[in-house]
Amino acid sequence: MSAPVVTVTLNPALDQTVLLDSLRPGAVNRANSVRLDAGGKGVNVASCLADWGLPTVATGLLGRDNTSEFEKLFARKGIADRFVRIAGQTRTNLKIVAADCGDTTDINLPGAQADADSFAQVHAAVGELCDRQGIAVFAGSLPAGIDTDAYVTLLRQAAACGMRSLLDTSDAPLTAALQSETVPYAIKPNRHELEGWCGRKLDTPARLLAAARELQSLGIVLVVISMGAEGALFVGSDREALIARPPAIRTQSTVGAGDAMVAGIAAAMIERRDPESLARLATAFAAAKLGLAGPNLPAREQVLALADATRIERLR
Numbered sequence: 001m002s003a004p005v006v007t008v009t010l011n012p013a014l015d016q017t018v019l020l021d022s023l024r025p026g027a028v029n030r031a032n033s034v035r036l037d038a039g040g041k042g043v044n045v046a047s048c049l050a051d052w053g054l055p056t057v058a059t060g061l062l063g064r065d066n067t068s069e070f071e072k073l074f075a076r077k078g079i080a081d082r083f084v085r086i087a088g089q090t091r092t093n094l095k096i097v098a099a100d101c102g103d104t105t106d107i108n109l110p111g112a113q114a115d116a117d118s119f120a121q122v123h124a125a126v127g128e129l130c131d132r133q134g135i136a137v138f139a140g141s142l143p144a145g146i147d148t149d150a151y152v153t154l155l156r157q158a159a160a161c162g163m164r165s166l167l168d169t170s171d172a173p174l175t176a177a178l179q180s181e182t183v184p185y186a187i188k189p190n191r192h193e194l195e196g197w198c199g200r201k202l203d204t205p206a207r208l209l210a211a212a213r214e215l216q217s218l219g220i221v222l223v224v225i226s227m228g229a230e231g232a233l234f235v236g237s238d239r240e241a242l243i244a245r246p247p248a249i250r251t252q253s254t255v256g257a258g259d260a261m262v263a264g265i266a267a268a269m270i271e272r273r274d275p276e277s278l279a280r281l282a283t284a285f286a287a288a289k290l291g292l293a294g295p296n297l298p299a300r301e302q303v304l305a306l307a308d309a310t311r312i313e314r315l316r
C-alpha cells in the first residue's frame with residue numbers, strides 16, 4: 001500500500017467542541033451545542049487531503065478502547081488506516097468556542113501512555129509506506145513514553161527512502177528536529193511556536209523573514225509561518241518571500257486551520273505548484289476549513305475560488 005501522502009499522528013485526539021455564547025471562567029457556563037470529531041494534527045491533515053481527492057494513508061498511535069470515531073472517519077473518507085493500536089484510550093481534547101469573541105479555548109489532555117515497541121511499529125510502517133514521489137507529514141505533540149527525538153528518527157526513515165517530509169510540531173520535539181542533521185523538507189510552525197524556538201518576538205515582517213531564513217540555513221527548503229487571521233509567510237526553494245492573506249470568511253471554528261494549511265501545502269507539493277500557487281492553495285485550504293465545523297473541506301470549486309481571492313504580498 002503506498003499513497004502520495006502518509007500522515008503520522010503520534011498523539012491523536014477526539015476533539016470535543018463546545019459552542020457557547022460567551023465563556024466566563026469560574027462561572028456556570030451553559031453550552032448551545034457540542035460536537036465530537038476524530039482529530040489530532042495528522043488526522044486532520046489526512047481528512048482535508050481526502051476531501052481534496054488525494055489518496056492518503058494515516059498512521060500513528062491510537063488507544064484501542066475508543067477507536068470508533070476514527071474508524072468511521074477513515075471509512076467515510078477512504079483514508080487507509082495504518083494506525084498502531086495501543087492499550088487504553090485516545091485522549092479527548094476540549095475546544096471551547098465562544099460566539100461573542102470568536103476565540104477558541106483549547107484544553108489538550110496528555111494522551112495514552114505509549115512505549116518504544118509501539119513507536120517501532122509506526123517507524124516500520126513509515127518505511128513500508130515509503131513512496132519516493134510522496135510526502136510524509138509528521139504532526140502534533142508526543143504522548144508520554146515517546147522520546148523527544150521521535151520525529152528525528154522518523155525524519156531519517158523518510159529521508160532514507162527518498163520521501164520529502166513536512167513537519168508541524170512545537171516545543172521540545174520541534175527543537176530536537178531542528179537540531180538534527182536530517183531536517184524536514186518543509187515546516188509550518190505558527191508564529192508563537194517559532195517564537196518559542198528562537199526565543200524572540202516575531203512581530204514584524206522583517207523579523208519573521210529573518211527567522212524563516214534561519215530555518216532555511218539549517219537546510220529546510222520550504223518554510224511557512226502561520227499567523228492566524230493575519231495569514232502566513234511563505235519562503236520556498238526560490239527564496240522569494242510571500243505573505244498570503246486569507247479572504248474574509250464566516251468562521252465556524254478555527255480548530256485545525258493550521259492542519260488544513262499543512263494539507264494544502266502537501267497537496268500543492270504533490271501537484272508541483274509554483275510558490276505563489278502553493279501559497280494560494282494552502283491559504284485557501286485553511287480559509288475553507290474555517291467555514292466548516294470539523295476538519296473538512298468544501299467542494300473543490302469553493303477552495304479554488306478562495307485561492308483566487310487570497311491576497312499575495314511579495315516581501316523585498
Ligand SMILES: Nc1ncnc2c1ncn2[C@@H]1O[C@H](COP(=O)(O)OP(=O)(O)OP(=O)(O)O)[C@@H](O)[C@H]1O
Pocket residue numbers: 189190191226227228229230231232245246251254255256257258259260261283286287290
Ligand atoms: N481567524 C482567522 N481568520 C482568517 N484566517 C484564519 C484565521 N485563523 C486562521 N486562519 C488561516 O489559517 C492559517 C493557519 O492558522 P494558524 O496560524 O492559527 O495555525 P495553527 O496555530 O497551526 O492552527 P491550529 O493549531 O488551530 O490548527 C492562517 O495562516 C490563516 O490563513
Ligand SMILES: O=P(O)(O)OC[C@@]1(O)O[C@H](CO)[C@@H](O)[C@@H]1O
Pocket residue numbers: 011013014015039040041044093106108139140141142255256257258259
Ligand atoms: O496537543 P497537540 O498534538 O499539539 O494538538 C492537538 C490538537 O489541538 O491539534 C489539532 C488542531 O490543530 C486538534 O485536532 C487537536 O486537539
